[in-house]
Amino acid sequence: MLRNQGSHSSHHPSYEMIRDKILNGELEGGTKIVEEKLASELGFSRTPIRDSIRRLEYEGLIVRKKVVSPTEKDLRNLFEVRMLLEGSASKAAATFLSDNELEELKECVDIGRNGSFEEIMSANERFHAIIVNASNNDVMINIIDRMQSIIYLFRHTVVFYNRPFLIEEHEDIYNAIKERNAEKAEALMQEHLQKDLEFCLHLLQRRQ
Amino acid sequence: MLRNQGSHSSHHPSYEMIRDKILNGELEGGTKIVEEKLASELGFSRTPIRDSIRRLEYEGLIVRKKVVSPTEKDLRNLFEVRMLLEGSASKAAATFLSDNELEELKECVDIGRNGSFEEIMSANERFHAIIVNASNNDVMINIIDRMQSIIYLFRHTVVFYNRPFLIEEHEDIYNAIKERNAEKAEALMQEHLQKDLEFCLHLLQRRQ
DNA sequence: TTAAAAAATAATGTATACTTTAAAATATTT
DNA sequence: AAATATTTTAAAGTATACATTATTTTTTAA
Numbered sequence A, B: 001m002l003r004n005q006g007s008h009s010s011h012h013p014s015y016e017m018i019r020d021k022i023l024n025g026e027l028e029g030g031t032k033i034v035e036e037k038l039a040s041e042l043g044f045s046r047t048p049i050r051d052s053i054r055r056l057e058y059e060g061l062i063v064r065k066k067v068v069s070p071t072e073k074d075l076r077n078l079f080e081v082r083m084l085l086e087g088s089a090s091k092a093a094a095t096f097l098s099d100n101e102l103e104e105l106k107e108c109v110d111i112g113r114n115g116s117f118e119e120i121m122s123a124n125e126r127f128h129a130i131i132v133n134a135s136n137n138d139v140m141i142n143i144i145d146r147m148q149s150i151i152y153l154f155r156h157t158v159v160f161y162n163r164p165f166l167i168e169e170h171e172d173i174y175n176a177i178k179e180r181n182a183e184k185a186e187a188l189m190q191e192h193l194q195k196d197l198e199f200c201l202h203l204l205q206r207r208q
Numbered sequence C: 001t002t003a004a005a006a007a008a009t010a011a012t013g014t015a016t017a018c019t020t021t022a023a024a025a026t027a028t029t030t
Numbered sequence D: 001a002a003a004t005a006t007t008t009t010a011a012a013g014t015a016t017a018c019a020t021t022a023t024t025t026t027t028t029a030a
Helices: A013-023 A035-042 A046-059 A072-096 A099-114 A117-134 A138-160 A166-178 A182-206 B013-023 B035-042 B046-059 B072-096 B099-114 B117-134 B138-160 B166-178 B182-206
Strands: none
Touching (some): A013 A138, A072 A166, A072 A182, A099 A166, A117 A138, A138 B072, B013 B035, B046 B138, B072 B166, B099 B166
């Protein structure tokens, strides 16, 4: 469950421990988060645990001392913002991405075809991260970064249930960027995210 | 120095005290932030002060234990994101805003013409807040909210130096929204923010 | 006199005891 | 038995002492 840590200020190990417990489902949505319980469980005092919980609250993974369980609305909202920001970043990627980065992007597409579950998960994350970084905009990178944990929850769904055409869409985006076609890259990224959203919405509904 | 507090989780009074010290210039950019010093100064223990500092770090007002002094790059990055998000919100505003909210928007424009400095400051904030809220997207609202403190620093500059055409631009945006012209509202908002950015950049350069 | 090492100081990180507030369980009244 | 009040318990907030790390100052050697 490797994840890039946020650009700013280092954090206590308990942060990742708690986050991963949430991301891998050990702590499911709705679970009450109790400082003392986590502290004794993880072997730290309450002080660093409090810090970690605060941080997870900022990321939206903990809401009112409970593990978040995102609603359909939350999902739509998140993707609306991603479409705007990652769409814009895709234009920047088409304009500025170096040959090396293009190569790396291509590798992510290929791993998506042949990799193991975990490999596909991180290749997909990397694919989007390369594009977002191309924006060269720390504010934007930061915002997307803070969304990563929640995005992870949904990416997991999309990969686990093997959403059709996911790799093909990544490849189309890659090609548009390679062709330096900024408008096309933006449009394809937005369509891609729209498909992701719809896929997640279907699964979310079926489950209720 | 009234400001809306973030939607989630209440906070300790020291948070606003420290934030306002930064926003009103009592603590200028580059000042070292020392927990114990603030604690004794404000009459609390270090624990809640630490929390407040963490929160301000999260907002970007404190960076590596120092009061932020945004660079030209920071300014451009911030406005790039605002243009995307507030542009999109302007479309939503043109589509969905009620008559009451339209009226309130109009009042903000009028205060911009006749109000005192503080009145103009909060009317301008309110003008943008109404539009952002029209997105009906909590994720977006939250992102903009976290940017508010930094935006405040620049809004202060823009109002203090009486940027030309600011009110006229607000009025144009208001009219586009009233006419339910979503595309025009988006374009005008983006132009408006671009002008704000350029004005701030000029002042930033003159000062160095 | 400068550079490096050592010591001293300051600041943050951590643990923990205590206080206040919120939640749950029990008792009391109708 | 249901609704309200009271007590009890649990959790978060707060203060503070101690530990660790970072920074600054002083000393020493080249």
